[in-house]
Amino acid sequence: MKVRRSDRLIDMTRYLLERPHTLIPLTFFSKRYESAKSSISEDLAIVRRTFAQRQTGILETVPGAAGGVRYIPIMGEDEAENFIAAMSKRLSETDRLLPGGYVYLSDLLGTPSVLRQIGRLIATQYREAHVDAVMTVATKGIPIAQSVSQYLNVPFVIVRRDSKITEGSTVSVNYVSGSSARIEKMELSKRSLPANSRVLIVDDFMKGGGTVNGMKALIDEFNAKMVGITVFAEGKFDGDRMVSEYTSLIRVDKVDTKANTLHATAGNFLDQNRQLLEVAGQ
Amino acid sequence: MKVRRSDRLIDMTRYLLERPHTLIPLTFFSKRYESAKSSISEDLAIVRRTFAQRQTGILETVPGAAGGVRYIPIMGEDEAENFIAAMSKRLSETDRLLPGGYVYLSDLLGTPSVLRQIGRLIATQYREAHVDAVMTVATKGIPIAQSVSQYLNVPFVIVRRDSKITEGSTVSVNYVSGSSARIEKMELSKRSLPANSRVLIVDDFMKGGGTVNGMKALIDEFNAKMVGITVFAEGKFDGDRMVSEYTSLIRVDKVDTKANTLHATAGNFLDQNRQLLEVAGQ
DSSP: OOOOHHHHHHHHHHHHHTSTTOOBOHHHHHHHTTOOHHHHHHHHHHHHHHHHHTTSEEEEEEOSTTOEEEEEEOOOHHHHHHHHHHHHHHHTOGGGBOGGGOBOOTTGGGOHHHHHHHHHHHHHHTTTSOOOEEEEETTTTHHHHHHHHHHHTOOEEEEBSSOOGGGOSEEEEEEEETTTTEEEEEEEEGGGSOTTOEEEEEEEEESSSHHHHHHHHHHHHTTOEEEEEEEEEEOOOSSOOSOOSOEEEEEEEEEETTTTEEEEEEOSHHHHHTGGGOOOOO | OOOOHHHHHHHHHHHHHTSTTOOBOHHHHHHHTTOOHHHHHHHHHHHHHHHHHTTSEEEEEEOSTTOEEEEEEOOOHHHHHHHHHHHHHHHTOGGGBOGGGOBOOTTGGGOHHHHHHHHHHHHHHTTTSOOOEEEEETTTTHHHHHHHHHHHTOOEEEEBSSOOGGGOSEEEEEEEETTTTEEEEEEEEGGGSOTTOEEEEEEEEESSSHHHHHHHHHHHHTTOEEEEEEEEEEOOOSSOOSOOSOEEEEEEEEEETTTTEEEEEEOSHHHHHTGGGOOOOO
């Protein structure tokens, strides 16, 4: 039975949102709704316009016999600025300050709406980077990796500091923990990352950059390629960071453990990514 | 400017999908699209019909001045059966068998499409359970907890076996690891779970049930209430399980470490939840 336009638009929207960065042939929709390709093209033009106006994302058209449409999630500049400002405010809350100048983040990194926004924001940055896998280190980086992986629609892999029997054979590297200058070890299941993968590193918090540096070494061991590093928050660090090129959404710029206060502000994300935050309108 | 119906339907669908289990007043949409409430009601009737037909979920209407609509994600029975059959097949793959009869799951639990389906399936089971928080234990349960939390739109909390400075003050319990009969310790950040919360426990794999039992003890320590236990896979266990009431999506029923083979089949999920898997039609 032929499906009405209104029903097609609703189901099409849902179908596309669940499959970001995936090429879907027009013939698929044509069959699904028993409708002519010309009608489907008109539908998609409406979806494209609404997605652009509401800054939901870009609906790319790939022409030709092997073509179709592809939904690319984007966060617009206004929404990105508002989100980062809101998070900076949350991270400045006094009761987040922990002994040693650490910051409590578990509530934010367990909240679905926050994770959706972090994921969409970081996926916007790497939307043209052809990422094959997102990498993070257990435990607190996982929610971020998973959310980015949903919006880029690629797998994520979890590096561990402790050995677990459930990972099978692993490859391990030693790394210098930047904050404490200790030698530590991290490992990744051997079968989790194919050679030549393009890997995006994400984490919740970066101080000296030692952990991120360890992940870079692991990527080399797998003969894979790192395409970028983005952390939710960077902390204050006195001395040379082990990583120079990275992106941070938030920067904790003042920590006073005596007065028990801290302050957070925007990281370098916005300045680095202005261009990518613009949704091409019609 | 008044927004056309087609544009409204697309944006409304997106808006609802991103906010499951959230009551949205009709006046919100009416303002957002500068359209009469009667038009919005008609729009929502179309969305409701399409969501039901495509088994996307239920669009609940709450009447009255404080009313509105609420999107409840559901997985239909057919899709649930197909997904569980597909996963059983994947879990029967010989190369997943690890020493000690463990099963390698990290690839599946790092794949966005698999996690979306697990999340939607478990959220279907607890859609009327008024869950306040999803609980799991680090590391491998996290992706499942996060995905369920997205579809129920409630926070998730991560119990840890190792102490980390970034969690602040914690509450800990000792528990007996069922598989190895060792006494171990797990802890949860004190501020992460309010008293009287209704908590859903999820995990990736259950053998003796010791870990799940530990989480039950933790929930008691927080004066919270457990509303259910659902695991992705249950393994073979000789002896009495420490947990009797639980749901499993998959059951690994045969493991032969000598011949290096294993076999998985459907767990008790489908039998327990037939009724909840039916999407109320028009």
